[in-house]
Amino acid sequence: MTFDAVIIGGSFAGLSAALMLARARREVLVIDGGLPRNRFAAHSHGVLGLDGIAGSELLRRAKVQLLDYPTVRWLSDTVDSASRTADGFAVHTTGGETWAARKLLLATGIRDELPALPGLAERWGHSVLHCPYCHGYEIGGGAIGLLGGHPMSSTMAGLLAEWGQVTLFAHGMTLDEEDAARLQRRGVTVERTQVVGLDGEAPQLSAAVLADGRRIDLRALFVTARQHMGSPLVEQLGCALDESPVGVLVRVDAQKQTTVPGVYAAGDATVVGNITLANAEGVRAGISLHHALVAEDSAVIP
Template sequence: MISEKDYDTIIIGGSYAGLSAAMALGRSLRNILIIDNGNPCNAQTPHSHNFLTQDGEKPAVIAKKAWEQVSKYHTVEFLNGLAVDGKQTADGFSIVTQSGETFSAKKLILATGISDTLPDIKGFAECWGISVIHCPYCHGYEFRGKNTGIMANGERAFHITSLVNNLTDTISVLTSGNADFSAEQMEKFRKHGIQIIETPVAEIEHENGHLSHVVFADGRKLAFDAVYAAVPFSQHSDIPVLLGCELTEQGHIKVDMMQKTTIDGVYACGDNSSMMRSVAWAVATGNIAGAMVNSALTGETF
């Protein structure tokens, strides 16, 4: 039952970053409200990696354990809902949910995540996070030595390919159009036996998200075990922009090393404010955000 009161902090987003921030604040006896609608971006990903003590664990299992641990701190409250609007007030901030409820707090932590914009390619969405993947650090070891595609172009494709080259000797770059690489980059591709395929991708053939072939627009079909894909994204929530938070050129919420946004009293953590998309990074930045909010609240009252 959500109490009718002002909170020290409202945390929008109750996944890894938001829960980490809540733990830091709960342990300092701050009155916290977490608003979350239970829709994490990695819901389809079967396993999380590169996180000490949790390597290979299912994301949902990590999240469940985190919720259980955070809920033991009696000053932390949870609301299953979607925050849709926010504004600054004389005393801090007010947040409105989709159901019409309004809550207020002195500080605000945005752990709202991002939304991937997936291409309209048959089979892509079903494989996303399983065998069509985004990060060599999160997924690469599991596909080491496998036949791998890089679905990207330009600098992004070159960067991903350079990292994946250490994991497998069989790489094809799928540019879906004219390749956009310098002569020096092309020479490195040739040196490492990496082929460039410019024909657009038409379909991903798979079984339960595990791809078997990439079908091209000309009807050609090639076997792959995994494909890395660089896809665009947008902020999962409109609230950062509604509050006036500045975004970076890449579209992330602009924060400093203490997770402060450009709006005083508003902090951001996790995927919405960094290109480092991992559970470990979300937990780390959430912990920093929580500690910095507690420090700010202390400075205002001590």
């Protein structure tokens, strides 16, 4: 059997795309390895009508609803490789199966490379965070930190002042006079001594430990994780990548098609976003992919 589309990745973007195709009565296979990026967070916030519900629960509900459509099949597996064929693409899984598809949609997400700081990884998604719109309100104000050293750190520190009293840990970065003045106006404290560890009963955070032995009390620490592609398939298929302030992103056009004809991409691999944006990206990709299928089906064959 040849599916109209194989969607690799069954998180928010992949499920949203699959739903659009299912509602067009297209044959869809979703292959998912079961490791969504937001699995470290206990709750998801900022999702209209679903605020505060765990991301895992949102995905569970979405999957149940999606599989009510008779043209959708779900496979819990990991894709090892994908290649072009005369009729589309062949997808090969770790489980040893091969699936044929007219089109591919990569919703494979990204992998976060966390700063190498003792105590950070075990607090990721709980008291060490990356998105103030997702988690800032729940901190409830008070002392929060930002681990600097990133080109956007100064801008982020000023933004975070909306959610608490901010300490920007320079972490080796330098600030020009304009940045320093702007941060002062926002009430941001700049700490130039290196952070060497985090303290508190994990996954909670009580303080940042500095190289000179001081402790800076904190309720939460924000970091900017370096992003890498969540799957080697993107580069294996030859999709072009673009640099962003946080890492590489898949280059897509307005229809969410990559630089490789027939291969679409959506979600965190294409945009710096959140659940809502990933859903929207998936919807756009699913609709665009369907339009391409219809165009092929209605083309005049000489």
